[in-house]
Amino acid sequence: MTTIDFQHPSLKDRPLDVISLGRAGVDLYAREADTDMKDVTGFNKFVGGSPANISAAIARQGGRPGLISGVSNDVLGQFVCHYLEGFGVDLRGVKVDDSGSRTSLAICELKASGGSVVFYRNQPADLTLTPDDIDRDYIASAKVLLVTGTALSGSPSREAAFHAMTLAKEAGTIVALDLDYRAYSWKSEAESAIYYRQAASMSNILIGNREEFDVLEALIAPNNRDDDATAKRFMTGETQIILLKAGELGSKVYTRDGERFEQGIFPVTVKKPFGSGDSYAGTTLLALIRGKSLREAVKMGSAAAAINVSRDTCTEAMPTSDELAEFIAERC
């Protein structure tokens, strides 16, 4: 058990389920699969970024997602907004920036082995968010605030994210942190470690994989690889639930009162190597909001992840509630 009460009366009438905070941008995927970039003739255009994907996952299941992010004031920023609106994502928290920043962009090879990704994130629009851009009432209108780690990688977005977490605590909004570590975004591993730890201790729910928790431990326990020790170390401050993702091995789940269980993956034929984490996070949170137990919620998250990677695209590949229920029913 934890002290997090997703069914708390004060949350009941909030119009939004989960507000995600962080990167929303354009993903360009190579038109030809298993082809080197130099031979690729063009790209298909999608919206990407963890908060965008998570919002899509929630929307596809009939949930009500909100987004705090930044896009540039140009046709690509307009595309991102238009696309997410189409999914039903509430965009009142999205800043349209005119300061010379650019909408986050990823250009990706499409290879079974992963392929190269070139990120265009020099002065990205999402990192221009300031504390002044965070609206107290907007934060208070959601049951959960989900911060993704990239938002912490640079100022003033870092301060905006910390401020949002403080406002969430004041408003009784549950805070989740998805570490979402991308080394290229940070000046040093030490900097990541310091601000991740601060954000972790302010979060009720902590989500990350082994490599991401290694970053949190870089300065204080650099040689630890023991998941249980990690979970114990970060079950502090506000943290009540830790979801430690282990790829092929599923995920380990820890709660403040000492509960610990594992959730395996659902075997599927993998069509692409991304999207699963966001599908997992969004679905698990929504399930908890909808009153599922932690075990049920994590199982649904895993199922949603499996469905996502078995399909070609990313945001469009998020399952509906019916697809999710059917998938689980067939396999359990």
Next chain:
Amino acid sequence: MTTIDFQHPSLKDRPLDVISLGRAGVDLYAREADTDMKDVTGFNKFVGGSPANISAAIARQGGRPGLISGVSNDVLGQFVCHYLEGFGVDLRGVKVDDSGSRTSLAICELKASGGSVVFYRNQPADLTLTPDDIDRDYIASAKVLLVTGTALSGSPSREAAFHAMTLAKEAGTIVALDLDYRAYSWKSEAESAIYYRQAASMSNILIGNREEFDVLEALIAPNNRDDDATAKRFMTGETQIILLKAGELGSKVYTRDGERFEQGIFPVTVKKPFGSGDSYAGTTLLALIRGKSLREAVKMGSAAAAINVSRDTCTEAMPTSDELAEFIAERC
């Protein structure tokens, strides 16, 4: 007549015709024409940037182009190099940068009216060129050094470009400047005006359109719109030839000794609004190198521009020498 001698004995055995200095990057054109960005489903991938286009124009006519630029050390940088090598461009002057910069990128709508272009040029690889990256012997191996104005827009590339022009003068390499003004690249119009004027006075040949010469005159003759007065003002320092492009009206040509003539455009059905200027510049310079008179060379430049815009693509649309000769023969 001018004092520029393209047939000077010291130039005769130089292995390269024109080294272009400046931006080389990736251009992504909307797959669907006349469609708003938000509805575009994907992009076709090309190489772009004035120096790249000019090099392609020269290569297609059997000339020997070289390039001084920068690309990032990733699969997109590799693509740009691979593509230009395929055209036969000498890339010994291209820096592969690992400092966090990114290969210049333009994402373009494809509309008859022009369409929006979003440039990703926050910390672009081409602007990381330093004076140390400029090789004296490489500059001395070409007949012409063509600097494009974007290279002057930021440090340390600005200093690299000035240094290259100094080395060119020492080596007897003819210097041309294509103003290629992009307001978003500069901190202020005043800054552009100051460094453009310095570069102009160091150049034997000056190429630009009315709007670009307005920038040169911004601080010293802000109300002038008279082309002849402009040409007189900038026929100073090393400058011997000024090519003032006027779009639909063709171009006006001025020489140091007072010669002045106009070259109209060749009417064609325009398929796209870009590429003509680079086709014009590259072809004119190559024709001069090959011994054509200034009048003949400019006519060939105009013809090449017309052929380019009558085709779908950009670098691939540059005409061969035979196509060019045939096109002119049919029309004159």
Next chain:
Amino acid sequence: MTTIDFQHPSLKDRPLDVISLGRAGVDLYAREADTDMKDVTGFNKFVGGSPANISAAIARQGGRPGLISGVSNDVLGQFVCHYLEGFGVDLRGVKVDDSGSRTSLAICELKASGGSVVFYRNQPADLTLTPDDIDRDYIASAKVLLVTGTALSGSPSREAAFHAMTLAKEAGTIVALDLDYRAYSWKSEAESAIYYRQAASMSNILIGNREEFDVLEALIAPNNRDDDATAKRFMTGETQIILLKAGELGSKVYTRDGERFEQGIFPVTVKKPFGSGDSYAGTTLLALIRGKSLREAVKMGSAAAAINVSRDTCTEAMPTSDELAEFIAERC
């Protein structure tokens, strides 16, 4: 009572009493008092900065201070080190920086009313501290780590300070935070508020005046001016003691278990308006280390502050233990 145990066996044999972390630099005071800067003919040279002053206060009473700071690699940096060594301050934590930074410098008029101070702190050496500059064993060699707020005002010093606080907690070193707010050091009040709050919750002892606590409350309780409400708000996380300084009115003292008392000032003829806060902080901490009760320690701090401002200089004006005992004996 609080859970802070200054007499804990693990602290007993530590060689240092208090390591101060933050600004150490040069203070130049006008040679002529009550004179406008334009008419001042020269300056007397001192060492300044809260951490330096606090170290001096501790050293004068026979305590063993240490310092974590940065100075530039030049004759002024050498002066600061030489001067503090003369006081017996342990300087193993002082970085001599060669990156173009400069030793912090303040140039001060000397006026009864306060006078103007011009700070030279564009790229100051103390803000170049990085997490890598913080030595775990050094932190563990002291009973108390005192962080001053200026260290939080910019990166990478901000990360270094947070890292030092984490290492202190791991090592059982007591952590104190002196807010020491200087608006000019920060990009925005919001930024100050966010990082001050994080540092406050990591500190066992929190020291500041009303204006400084206003900064902590800027985003979350902007209209509060009630000291008791403030103390209650920040008696959270690791915080056990809050010393809220009120200038002429003395200070209010709060503990985690709800104790609250006030300590008035000792009336003296004030010769200069600075140095009192550092004298107070250093003396109070040393008294606690030496086994005094909180009431006794704060009284000693107030007495030391009074002695300091009744004298002409700053670091030299810190009282010895005997002077302090005599001063109190005469007045109580």
Next chain:
Amino acid sequence: MTTIDFQHPSLKDRPLDVISLGRAGVDLYAREADTDMKDVTGFNKFVGGSPANISAAIARQGGRPGLISGVSNDVLGQFVCHYLEGFGVDLRGVKVDDSGSRTSLAICELKASGGSVVFYRNQPADLTLTPDDIDRDYIASAKVLLVTGTALSGSPSREAAFHAMTLAKEAGTIVALDLDYRAYSWKSEAESAIYYRQAASMSNILIGNREEFDVLEALIAPNNRDDDATAKRFMTGETQIILLKAGELGSKVYTRDGERFEQGIFPVTVKKPFGSGDSYAGTTLLALIRGKSLREAVKMGSAAAAINVSRDTCTEAMPTSDELAEFIAERC
């Protein structure tokens, strides 16, 4: 002879003799001579910076100097302005900056051997000058514009200086450049070399010592140490007179038409190692304005330099016209 006509009718009625452009700031000299910084007890306060010194030299001889510079909006900036006004320097070109910059500051040991100087020039006020800060009419109100090299060391001051030189040329104001090279101000020697050369070719009169001309030649003739070859190389563009200072050996003077002569130093007992160059430059220019021949003017400049270094201070040590005449009369 040269084409520079200091007696040109268009200059006759101009209210100012020489406008100097560049650094004006505070110089703090150790109170104790021949003492290490750590043992110095304080400083005497002066105004410094080449343009300030040159202005003082001109004012002391009854000339009418003007200044284009920047100071910070604080009591030190006010001091600099107040002090120079006292000398009769026209300050209409001085910007009082409020952006966080600081008035340039030098803190100096006073040793026969030179002594250490610590410059506080991180974000100095003088480098905040922009082209917009340069007033066309102000430039046109002076007979000579003297640019000092530090103004070229960073943007936007670099662009402001180039713009001022362009306006001077348009207005018929004679342009002089004092190289005044300080390595610490520049990002690289290559950068210095490039912009110094551009500024040199825009200047009618070029003043510098051997080490400074080495910087101009760093990229194009790195091994040259031959003064005559140097003078020949830079007698280009607008340059008509080159004054190559050689310290103890006096100076070499070159003109565009091939004249060349040397002027030795006047032997005196040197009391301090600075101020001579500014005294020389200001006096020589004023003498030329007043109709002296180049030989006479340079002799007066050398005499003024000798007088300056034979005295204790700097700006106050500049000789009056009478002192100068007497000094020369006694020695020639």
